[in-house]
Amino acid sequence: MSKRVLLIGATGRMGSHFVDALCAKGHEVAALVRASxxxxxxxxxxxxxxxxxxxxxxVTGELADQDLLDRLAAGVDAIISCVDHRPDHLQAQANLAVAASRSDRVCRIVPSQFGIDSRLYGKARVEHGDVKRAMQEAFVTSGKPVTFVHTNGLAGEWVGSLGQLGLTSPPESAVEIYGNGAVPFSTVAPEDVAALVTEALFDDRAAGRHVAIIPPDNLLTQEQLVSAWEERTGRSLRRITVSPAALDARIEALAGDPAARPRLAMAQLVRAAWIDGLGDGRRLPDVLELTELYPQLAYVxxxxxxxxxxxxxSPAKAAGRS
Structure with missing residues (x-):
């Protein structure tokens, strides 16, 4: 049965794939787009x-416009947010939780929680982790069925850079290897995230819980990822080993520069992935894994x-896939 879905961030890196997936399932989509x-x-x-x-x-508007969100939420069955992980963007989702709580129609919310499950961070220093956990509380408090989706790494950011976040394509001559390069990390293509989440959107088994996307064939170490690229291209890359201590020193230096916050977040995520192993397939007992739930759906x-x-x-062929 066709449903109506409010999509936040529809023009972003992952939002456009949600547009395709929702339309493919026959759902109506309302997309909130900032004027900028x-x-x-x-x-x-x-x-x-x-x-x-x-x-x-x-619909042109902002997450800060509570009245607009209330009107939009009143006319949809579900809300999906694909905002990025800048802390201020994550925090802006609090208004979505309020709007959903006021709607008699909304029966599912999928807030932006993509990436590593922030409940696993523990003592790992990841700037947006506290904000993500606070947003979980806000959406649970809304009283509406919520599905928190954890994806570990998006392929467009992690695979295309060979694990060196910040690059838009594989390096040409040298690559940084973090730690011993032997820690596995799970990645998933954005179109597969969209397809799996759309499948779960009105599935009661995914309501009121955390879900993860951990494709079994996509759990690779950084060294395996680099080697796969070398085999594909026939070119060898020089390895530059970055020890945990050296990466920590880099993080400390970036933390002292307010202008370096995006690079700080990337360095913290690199440590969480390649040193701490927080995306190595581990999951908390309450997490449902979507490739297991929907084995009929293929993935990249x-x-x-x-x-x-x-x-x-060249990133040209992958530009629309990140």
């Missing part, structure tokens, strides 16, 4: 045009995702 996104460049403009051609109801293997960068390491 309408003039954010040709790629976003193209995505907006495609959405409108598909019949998506594009991390090694195959590298094919999008084959043209001399």
């Amino acid at each position: 996104q309408e003039a954010a460049g040709p790629r976003r403009a193209q995505r907006l045009a495609v959405m409108k051609d598909k019949g998506i109801d594009v 293997r991390s090694r195959d995702f590298l094919a999008y960068y084959d043209m001399a390491g």
Whole structure:
């Protein structure tokens, strides 16, 4: 049965894949788009045009506009948020929780919790971790069935950079290897996240709980990832080993520079993944794994995702996949 879904972040790195997945299931989609996104460049403009051609109801507005969110939530069955993990963007979702709580129609919320399950961070220093956990409390308090989705690493960010966050394509001559390079980390393509979450959106088994996407073929060490790229291209990369102590020193230096917050967040995530092993397939007892729940849905293997960068390491083929 067709449902109506409010999608936040529809023009972003993952949101466009949710548009495709929701439409493929026959759902109606209302997309909340910031006014700044309408003039954010040709790629976003193209995505907006495609959405409108598909019949998506594009609404211009901000998460800060509670009245607008209340009106939108009153007319939808579910809400999906794909906002990025900047702390201020994550915190802005609190208004979504309020809007959902006031809606008689909303029966599922999927807030932006993508990435490593923040409950696993423990003493690991990841800037947005506390904010993600606070948002979990806000959505639980809303009283609406919520599904928290944990993806570990998105392939466009982790596979395409060979685990060196911040790069938009594989390095040409040298790659940083963090620690011993032997810690496994799970990644997933954004279109597979969208397909699996859309499948779970109105599945009662995923209501009121945490779910993870840990494709069994996508659990690779950084050394395996680099070697897979070398085998594909026939080129060898020089390894630059970054010890845990050296990475910690880098994090400390970045923490002292307010202008370096994006790089600080990336360095912290690199440590959580490649040193602490928080994305190595572990999950808390309350977590449901979606590739197990929906074995009929195929997914892109991390090694195959590298094919999008084959043209001399060009990100052009992968630009729409991150």
